[in-house]
Amino acid sequence: MADTSPASDLDIAALEGALARRVIGRRIHHYDLIGSTMDEARRLAAEGAAEGTVVIAEEQTAGRGRFDRPWVSPRGENLSFSVILTPPASLLPYMNMAATLAVARTVADCGDLMPTIKWPNDVRVGGLKISGILIETAIESEDTVFANVGIGVNVNFDPSLYAEIADISTSLYRETGQRRNRTPVLHTLLEQFDDAYAAVCAGKSLTADWSAMLDTLGRTVNLRSQHETIQGVAESVDERGNLLVRLSDGSLYTATAGEVTSQV
Numbered sequence: 001m002a003d004t005s006p007a008s009d010l011d012i013a014a015l016e017g018a019l020a021r022r023v024i025g026r027r028i029h030h031y032d033l034i035g036s037t038m039d040e041a042r043r044l045a046a047e048g049a050a051e052g053t054v055v056i057a058e059e060q061t062a063g064r065g066r067f068d069r070p071w072v073s074p075r076g077e078n079l080s081f082s083v084i085l086t087p088p089a090s091l092l093p094y095m096n097m098a099a100t101l102a103v104a105r106t107v108a109d110c111g112d113l114m115p116t117i118k119w120p121n122d123v124r125v126g127g128l129k130i131s132g133i134l135i136e137t138a139i140e141s142e143d144t145v146f147a148n149v150g151i152g153v154n155v156n157f158d159p160s161l162y163a164e165i166a167d168i169s170t171s172l173y174r175e176t177g178q179r180r181n182r183t184p185v186l187h188t189l190l191e192q193f194d195d196a197y198a199a200v201c202a203g204k205s206l207t208a209d210w211s212a213m214l215d216t217l218g219r220t221v222n223l224r225s226q227h228e229t230i231q232g233v234a235e236s237v238d239e240r241g242n243l244l245v246r247l248s249d250g251s252l253y254t255a256t257a258g259e260v261t262s263q264v
Contacts, residue, residue: 037057094206
């Protein structure tokens with residue numbers, strides 16, 4: 001364990017003790033200030049860090065989400081962390097599902113909330129984003145060297161105070177009116193993630209559970225990828241989590257990545 005953080009509500013020793021028999025969370029590196037937990041996770045993975053190692057920070061100076069967007073998270077109020085995993089390459093599509101389901105189940109456990117998932121991995125409450133997930137991988141031959149899963153969960157801050165995200169984001173505090181000790185929230189999340197990851201490694205598919213929570217399906221959407229934007233009806237997902245979009249000409253488009261926005 002590496003803990004360079006001053007006093008906070010995160011009890012790292014208690015978490016490591018509670019998760020000692022798990023893969024995810026038995027080793028936790030806790031920082032007060034860091035550039036990016038993803039960058040630190042990459043460095044630790046390259047140095048041979050054990051699978052399941054968690055890197056968490058009170059504040060990031062270069063935290064990022066998908067498409068390299070900055071992640072707004074005031075010091076000590078939310079959960080911003082990365083997990084180092086080493087699954088076989090064949091299981092990579094399920095890392096997103098495992099992480100997203102873990103977050104959604106944790107959010108549901110924190111109150112009378114009904115989270116949904118915006119494809120592929122934004123967890124939302126009432127249509128507002130409460131969590132985002134970023135996965136970065138390095139693959140050599142047919143084996144995965146590492147898959148770093150970055151997770152940000154809005155816990156105790158009020159997004160309405162930040163103009164750039166006021167209309168699109170929420171938090172556990174905003175939804176329930178209660179500020180929370182982050183230790184039990186993180187404990188639940190890491191246990192849920194470990195359970196989902198173990199299920200995947202044992203050959204269980206998470207696709208049905210994950211797709212059942214998608215609020216994207218059945219909607220007319222714009223799908224923006226790196227090279228183009230298409231419009232159609234988000235019809236379903238395949239076993240690997242790719243989004244199947246029915247275009248106006250009747251053809252079916254398979255999206256492996258991208259960003260969806262629903263038509264009003």
